[in-house]
Amino acid sequence: MNKILLVVAHPALEKSxxxxxxxxxxxxxxxxxxxxxxxxxxRFSINTAKEQSLLEQSDVIILQHxxxxxxxxxxxxxxxxxxxxxxxxxxxEGNKLEGKVLFNALTTSGTRESYSWEAHNRFPLSAYxxxxxxxxxxxxxxxxxxxxLHESGRADASASARHARQFKLLLKxxxxxxxxxxxxxxxxxxxxxxxxxxx
Amino acid sequence: MDHSFFVQALIYLGSAVLLVPLSxxxxxxxxxxxxxxxxxxxxxxxxxxGNDGADIMHFAEFGVVMMLFLIGLExxxxxxxxxxxxxxxxxxxQVLITALIIGFIAHIIVGLSFNQSLxxxxxxxxxxxxxxxxxxxxxxxxxxxxxxxxxxxxLFQDIAVIPILALLxxxxxxxxxASATQSHVTITQNLEPWARTLVVLGAxxxxxxGGKYLTRPIFQMVAATNLRELFSATALLLVVAITVLMSLVxxxxxxxxxLAGVVLANSEYxxxxxxxxxxxxxxxxxxxxxxxxxxxxxxxxxxxxxxxAILVLGVxxxxxxxxxxxxxxxxxxxxxxxLFAFALAQVGEFAFVxxxxxxxxxxxxxxxxxxxxxxxxxxMALSPVFMLVMEKVLMPLVVKKIPxxxxxxxxxxxxxxxxxxxxxxxxxxxxxxxxxxxxxxxxVLDANSDRVESLRKIGIKVYYGDALRxxxxxxxGADRARLIIIAxxxxxxxxxLVNTVKKHFPNLHIIARAHGLDxxxxxxxxxxxxxxxxxxxxxxxxxxxxxxxxxxxxxxxxRAYDLFLQHDEKSLKKMxxxxxDKKKYINAMRSRIEELETLIQNxxxxxxxxxxxxxxxxxxxxxxxxxxxxxx
Numbered sequence: 111m112n113k114i115l116l117v118v119a120h121p122a123l124e125k126s127x128x129x130x131x132x133x134x135x136x137x138x139x140x141x142x143x144x145x146x147x148x149x150x151x152x153r154f155s156i157n158t159a160k161e162q163s164l165l166e167q168s169d170v171i172i173l174q175h176x177x178x179x180x181x182x183x184x185x186x187x188x189x190x191x192x193x194x195x196x197x198x199x200x201x202x203e204g205n206k207l208e209g210k211v212l213f214n215a216l217t218t219s220g221t222r223e224s225y226s227w228e229a230h231n232r233f234p235l236s237a238y239x240x241x242x243x244x245x246x247x248x249x250x251x252x253x254x255x256x257x258x259l260h261e262s263g264r265a266d267a268s269a270s271a272r273h274a275r276q277f278k279l280l281l282k283x284x285x286x287x288x289x290x291x292x293x294x295x296x297x298x299x300x301x302x303x304x305x306x307x308x309x
Numbered sequence: 310m311d312h313s314f315f316v317q318a319l320i321y322l323g324s325a326v327l328l329v330p331l332s333x334x335x336x337x338x339x340x341x342x343x344x345x346x347x348x349x350x351x352x353x354x355x356x357x358x359g360n361d362g363a364d365i366m367h368f369a370e371f372g373v374v375m376m377l378f379l380i381g382l383e384x385x386x387x388x389x390x391x392x393x394x395x396x397x398x399x400x401x402x403q404v405l406i407t408a409l410i411i412g413f414i415a416h417i418i419v420g421l422s423f424n425q426s427l428x429x430x431x432x433x434x435x436x437x438x439x440x441x442x443x444x445x446x447x448x449x450x451x452x453x454x455x456x457x458x459x460x461x462x463x464l465f466q467d468i469a470v471i472p473i474l475a476l477l478x479x480x481x482x483x484x485x486x487a488s489a490t491q492s493h494v495t496i497t498q499n500l501e502p503w504a505r506t507l508v509v510l511g512a513x514x515x516x517x518x519g520g521k522y523l524t525r526p527i528f529q530m531v532a533a534t535n536l537r538e539l540f541s542a543t544a545l546l547l548v549v550a551i552t553v554l555m556s557l558v559x560x561x562x563x564x565x566x567x568l569a570g571v572v573l574a575n576s577e578y579x580x581x582x583x584x585x586x587x588x589x590x591x592x593x594x595x596x597x598x599x600x601x602x603x604x605x606x607x608x609x610x611x612x613x614x615x616x617x618a619i620l621v622l623g624v625x626x627x628x629x630x631x632x633x634x635x636x637x638x639x640x641x642x643x644x645x646x647x648l649f650a651f652a653l654a655q656v657g658e659f660a661f662v663x664x665x666x667x668x669x670x671x672x673x674x675x676x677x678x679x680x681x682x683x684x685x686x687x688x689m690a691l692s693p694v695f696m697l698v699m700e701k702v703l704m705p706l707v708v709k710k711i712p713x714x715x716x717x718x719x720x721x722x723x724x725x726x727x728x729x730x731x732x733x734x735x736x737x738x739x740x741x742x743x744x745x746x747x748x749x750x751x752x753v754l755d756a757n758s759d760r761v762e763s764l765r766k767i768g769i770k771v772y773y774g775d776a777l778r779x780x781x782x783x784x785x786g787a788d789r790a791r792l793i794i795i796a797x798x799x800x801x802x803x804x805x806l807v808n809t810v811k812k813h814f815p816n817l818h819i820i821a822r823a824h825g826l827d828x829x830x831x832x833x834x835x836x837x838x839x840x841x842x843x844x845x846x847x848x849x850x851x852x853x854x855x856x857x858x859x860x861x862x863x864x865x866x867x868r869a870y871d872l873f874l875q876h877d878e879k880s881l882k883k884m885x886x887x888x889x890d891k892k893k894y895i896n897a898m899r900s901r902i903e904e905l906e907t908l909i910q911n912x913x914x915x916x917x918x919x920x921x922x923x924x925x926x927x928x929x930x931x932x933x934x935x936x937x938x939x940x941x
Contacts, residue, residue, distance in 0.1 A: 122916040124862050152867035177922045185864075220923030230925040263924065 111141055112285050115168035116215075119147040119175045119186035128217050128262050131274035132174060139281045143168065147185045154188055161193045162206070170211045170284050171251075173242065176262075177218035180231075180238050190245065199249045211289050212246045213254035213300060214239060215277065217262040236298065252291040257300040276301065320357045321365075324350045325595055336701075340443050341693035343595050347602020348690070358603055366600035370658065371552065372593025373439050375586050377467070377563040378548050380442065380460070381570015382579050389571060395458050399639055400465020403653075406631050407434035411624065424480040428667050429681070431473050433624055437657030438463045438563065439594055440692050445652065448700075454641060455648035462653060467564045470659055474559065474666065481670035505559075512558040516551060516565055520572030525762075528578045532758035532773060544585040577761050580754070580772045584780040601658070605686040609679060617680070621687045625695065629654040643707050651699035655692035660685040726750040729785050729793045729817075731776035731806060733764065736822050736843055737796030741769075751794075752785045777806055779813055792818040800828040807835050830885040849874060868916075869909050876905050 116136045120129050123146070136142050143164060151157075165171060175182045182190075197204045224230040225238075236243075239256055246253035257280065259265065259273050280300065297303050324346035332342025350357045358365075389396075412430025415421045421429070441459055442451075450456040524547065531543045548566055555565035573579060610617050632650035641649060661682065668678045728744060730737045733755040741751050753769070754776040755761050761773045774781045776797065787793065793810055797803050803821055810817055820839040823829040832840045849870050856866040880901040887893040 121864055122862075122913060124865065125913070125916075148864035149862055152863040176920070178920050180923065218923040220925065224923065224925055230927075231923050262922070 112169040112288055113167055114139070114142045114170045114172065114281055114285055115164055116142055116144045116172045116174055116281075117147065117186070117189065118144060119173075119183045119189070121148050121183055121185070123148060126176065126217070128259055128265060128270050128273070129174065129176065131270055132215065132217075132259075132277050135274040135278040136172075136174075136281055139278060139285060141285045142281055147189055148183075151185060151188075154185060156189055156192045158192050158195070161189065162195075162198060165193065165210075166206050168210065169288065171207075172213060172215050172257075174215040175217075177216045177220075177238075181241075182214075194245065194249065205250065208250040210251045211254060211284075211291070212242065212251045213256060214242055215257040217259040219261060219263040222258075222260045234298075252289075254289065254291070254294045255297045255300050255303075317358065320350050321596060321599055325599060329595070337697060338444055338447060338693055339595070340440050340447075340598055341690075341697075343598030344602040344690045344693070347599035348605060348607075349602075350599070351603030351605065353605065353607035366597060366604060366658075366661070369593050369597035369600055371562075372590055372595075372597050373658065374552050374562045374566045375548055375590035376439065376442060376594060378551075378566035378570040379583060379586055379590060381567040381572075382574050382583055384571050385574045386571055392457065392461050395461035395639075396465050399458055399635060400462040400469075402635055402638075403462050403631065404431070404434045404466060404469050406635075407628055410627060410631065414627075424482070425672055425677075428477060428480055428663075428672050431469075431476070432660045432663045432667070432681075433628070433656050435466050435470070435657040435659040435663070436463060436628075436653040437655050437689055437692065438467065439597060439658055440655060440689060441652050443594060444693065444696055450648060453645060453648065455636075455645040455652070458636070458639070458641065458645075459649055459652050464567070466657070466659070467561055467567070470561050470663070471559075471564075473663060477663070477667050477670055477672065480667075480672055482672070509558050509560060512554055512560060512565070513568065515554065516569050517572055520569050524573060524578075525576065528576075528773075529758050529762055532578075532581075537775075540581065541585040544582050545589065548586065577765050577771055577773045580781055580784045581774040583784045584774070584778060587780060587784075597658070601686055601689050604682075605690060606679065606683050609683050610687070613680075617683060617687065620680075620684045621691065624656060624684060625654045625688055625691065628656075644704065647699055647703055647707060651695050651703075654695055655688040656685045657689070725786055725789055726752040727791045728752070729754065729782070729787060729790050731793060731795050732756075732797035732822075733760065733769075733771055734796065734798050737794065738764075740794055740796060752790070754781065754785055777802060777809060779809060782809070782814065787814045787817060790817060792820065794820045794822075796822040800824045804828065804831055804835060807832060807837055811836065826884075829881065830888055833882070833885050845874065845877070865913055868912055872909055872912060873905060876908060877901070880904070 114136075116133070118129070118133055120126055123129055123133075133144060133146070137144060145161070145164065147156075173182065173186060175186055181187075194200070194207075195204075198206050200207075220231055225233065225235040227233065235256060235258065239253075243253045257277065259270075265273070280303075294300070294303060325343060328346040328349065329339050329342035332345065333339055349355055352358070408427070408430035410430070411433045412426040415429050416423055416426035419426075441463060445451050445456045445459065451460070527543065528540070531539050547569065551565045551569050552562035555562040573582065576582075629650050632653050633646060636646035636649045664673070664678060664681050664685070667673055668675070673681065728749055728751040730741050730751050730753045733741060733753050734757075737753070737755075741753055744751050753771040754774050755764075755771050756773070756775045758773055761771045764771045772785065774785075776782065776785075776795075787810070793814075795803050795806050795810075797806065800823065803823070807819060807821055810819055818839075819837050820841065821832050821837045823832055823840050823842045825842070829840055829842055852873075853866045853870045856869065857863055861869075880897070884894065884897045884901070887897045
């Protein structure tokens with residue numbers, strides 16, 4: 111059994127139907143621990159020791175967040191800054207995250223097509239994921255492609271629910287079977303992996 | 310005597326009030342002012358006071374005892390131990406070398422007998438504790454190396470008086486056994502030497518043990534009466550008791566008082582004691598200097614001006630030379646060495662006592678004695694002039710800056726903490742603990758003696774005292790601190806202290822505790838920038854917790870808390886301005902509540918929909934501006 115840590119950051123989660131659905135779906139999977147950062151640390155004083163020990167115990171780490179200004183919300187950045195420290199996460203002695211799996215689960219109101227060299231957002235989503243990809247690399251983790259909900263604002267109840275169900279299936283799978291990084295090399299989104307292999 | 314006492318008081322006080330401010334204004338220092346006042350009213354000039362000057366001097370010497378007590382209060386025992394080299398080395402060598410050289414000159418060149426020369430040498434080695442320390446304190450030199458070393462030397466001299474008093478009878482030409490005519494009566498004089506030692510040690514032990522264990526319950530009891538004058542009386546009683554005890558066993562009262570001061574240096578009553586004794590000390594010391602001035606026999610000087618001039622200057626220059634040599638030996642900087650050597654060059658008040666004693670032992674003839682007394686008095690009178698020459702002429706040649714209180718070698722002579730907390734109740738105590746946890750030292754004043762006692766027990770350094778008193782604030786270091794946190798329980802007192810601090814310590818930042826809206830406005834009117842209502846944060850935190858229990862997310866609740874507090878503090882200013890007009894005030898109150906509601910409601914809405922998440926806004930416009938709420 112693999113342990114999954116779902117780190118959620120949304121400053122107004124109560125207003126985000128999609129993210130609540132994702133969280134709830136994940137909560138129904140065994141061996142998933144959810145860290146709701148804005149609920150836990152409303153004053154941004156993150157308990158580093160506690161978060162590190164949770165990370166040490168898990169095999170798959172997911173950063174779930176809205177794609178604010180092509181990035182993560184402020185508290186999630188604070189979380190990375192405070193918790194993924196030298197000597198623990200990286201550096202000569204820092205090997206506590208070695209071999210673990212990391213990916214982003216994000217929601218964006220832009221369309222999938224808008225994330226391309228020619229379109230409105232001017233870069234593919236993978237280009238925006240570079241900081242997390244590199245973070246995983248420095249910490250000797252395996253980075254997987256993101257799990258994305260596009261057009262989040264327009265997603266109707268059924269689309270939103272479908273997305274959440276897919277997320278749940280993905281987590282279930284990851285909790286029983288350790289994801290093999292090689293399998294995801296060619297994928298743009300984790301969503302695509304699920305479509306091909308589970309459905 | 311009844312009304313002549315008041316006439317005497319009138320003369321002494323009048324002359325001091327007239328001349329001391331004048332002398333200070335001219336930059337000559339208070340000591341010279343007092344001395345001049347004494348000379349003016351003394352037998353040689355106006356003759357308003359007669360030969361009772363000497364009696365006054367004996368009485369006023371009590372001021373020196375008080376001064377040593379006060380100095381002791383500022384010297385913690387560990388400090389004394391750290392200064393042991395200066396006290397024993399510097400002090401010991403100063404007394405020894407001065408006694409030998411002056412004795413040698415008196416014996417070989419002047420041709421006095423060996424015993425006389427030795428007596429003169431030893432007595433002339435003494436410097437004036439009163440003059441030196443008064444001048445040093447006045448100029449804030451006590452914390453410099455020179456000040457500390459000068460103090461160490463004076464301390465050694467104080468101790469040296471005891472063996473000198475024991476030695477003088479041995480130098481007497483009289484039959485030793487027959488001459489038990491000591492000038493002052495002690496209970497030890499008829500005892501065997503070993504028993505005498507035992508009694509002396511017992512007295513010292515009594516001071517240490519009594520000071521450590523007996524004074525606290527007494528002070529606590531007295532403080533509980535809340536009568537300030539009773540506390541002053543107790544403080545005086547303590548010093549008088551020490552003086553009596555020390556005189557009885559034949560020790561220097563000044564030394565005993567110093568010892569008692571050191572024992573009490575760690576006491577919570579230290580600042581209170583300081584400010585209670587301080588005015589008495591100042592007054593008596595002034596009286597003492599006046600008496601010295603009055604006792605200068607100008608008749609004798611007029612008779613043999615040349616001889617006396619040579620003697621006075623000779624003695625002072627020899628002492629100066631020896632002190633200069635020692636300060637080089639102890640590697641003092643050149644400015645420090647000047648200060649040190651010039652400060653200690655005079656002959657001190659101990660000489661009066663010791664010469665009188667020696668005369669009683671028939672070591673000196675009356676004629677020689679009178680001459681020596683004039684030399685002593687004149688050297689004391691010249692001392693401030695010496696200091697003036699050093700400070701105004703020599704020092705500027707050597708260094709640009711006179712060693713001042715901000716010198717790098719400042720030591721923990723007084724409280725030098727950057728923060729003062731007035732009131733250590735439920736408010737101040739939390740603030741204090743928080744600062745301490747962050748490595749910021751605080752000086753804490755509290756007027757509740759029970760609280761002080763229990764806080765002391767758990768190891769928190771709190772001083773007992775009413776923070777509204779300017780003198781107490783001063784000894785707590787208010788003119789050096791950066792910040793005062795006024796956390797008194799009574800809001801009227803908070804306001805009073807704010808005004809005191811603004812007036813007397815304008816450079817001090819003020820953080821004030823407010824209790825309700827009314828005193829908040831008053832503190833704002835008084836110009837306090839940092840007013841903290843004691844319950845607002847806690848009430849809002851309780852409200853935040855309530856929101857969370859009602860299902861509001863923690864971060865949203867936290868933002869509501871912050872918004873509420875920010876808005877509330879902003880609107881306080883409006884309300885403070887409007888508060889004298891009832892109608893305006895009610896309107897301000899109402900708009901405050903309404904504004905807050907919309908502010909907080911808007912906040913969460915904005916956070917939810919106005920953050921950019923990659924949507925192409927031109928698309929939205931094309932799509933007929935349909936009002937799509939983004940939900941990410």
